[in-house]
Amino acid sequence: MTQAPGRRERNRQDKLDRITAAASELFAEHGVDDVTTQQIAERADIGAGTLFLYAKTKGELLLLVQNAKYDEALEQGRRAAAATVDVVDAVTALVTPIVVCNRVQVSNGRTYLREMAFGDPSEPHHARALAISGQTEQAVAEILVGRGGLDDGRAATLAHVVSAVVFVSMVSAVDPVTSVASVVESIRAQLEAVLPR
Structure with missing residues (x-):
């Protein structure tokens, strides 16, 4: 009980x-x-x-707020990816809700990514943000193993590359009028260049 x-x-x-x-x-x-x-x-x-x-800093407060939203976005992405067969389609489906979450308020999304990359890893909200990033990479690796036929080591390496592609694509889309579709198109083009078909 x-x-x-x-x-x-x-x-x-x-x-x-x-x-x-x-x-x-x-x-x-x-x-x-x-x-x-x-x-x-x-x-x-x-x-x-x-x-x-x-939360010791305003950055930690943002991580506190956004972590729950990114958790939810990752779950939405997992469900969308499960409904696809092609590797690139599946990875794109997985990351699209994360891009959507990041673009809701562009300056907040960019600050979240900066805090995640450069914040204090001993802070609990920062550690949670890194865990979400790790879970996203793991989900990509599972797609690459299950649909791409890659071994675990190669899948993990490519998942890390995908994570970098998504991160840089989101952080470099500075203009608030840049659409989610445009960011996702850019990510997809890069994924097509590096992922097995």
């Missing part, structure tokens, strides 16, 4: 939920660069000191 969480844990989760909601709303409204941690604390109805117990 699972024991219900105690009052302290429920209070902690309530604060985390309020912080996540406040940061998500403010980042969506104004972009991460134009939001202060004080604004997030005020909207979450907590003290600024309390906020820093949950």
Whole structure:
């Protein structure tokens, strides 16, 4: 029988939920660069000191908010990839929801990628972002083994290449009017050059 969480844990989760909601709303409204941690604390109805117990920097707050969205995007991509046969089609289907997630608010998406690449790996939200990236690479490798007939080692290496292609394609699409379709087309063209058919 699972024991219900105690009052302290429920209070902690309530604060985390309020912080996540406040940061998500403010980042969506104004972009991460134009939001202060004080604004997030005020909207979450907590003290600024309390906020820093949950995330030490604004970058960590963005990772906290975006990680859940990237988790969901990866699951959508897995389902879409499962419905395809061709290797390039499957990998493209897998990464498309991630591109969509990244392009919702372009400056936030770019900041998320920067934080993921250069943030403090000892921070829990950063570690979670890296785990999502690793899960994405693993999903690509599974496609390459299952549909491309590659051995595990070669699939892992190519999955890392695919990850770099997707990362650079998303971070280099600076103009907010660049469509998701345009970014995905660029990624697909690169995948066709490196993946087995």
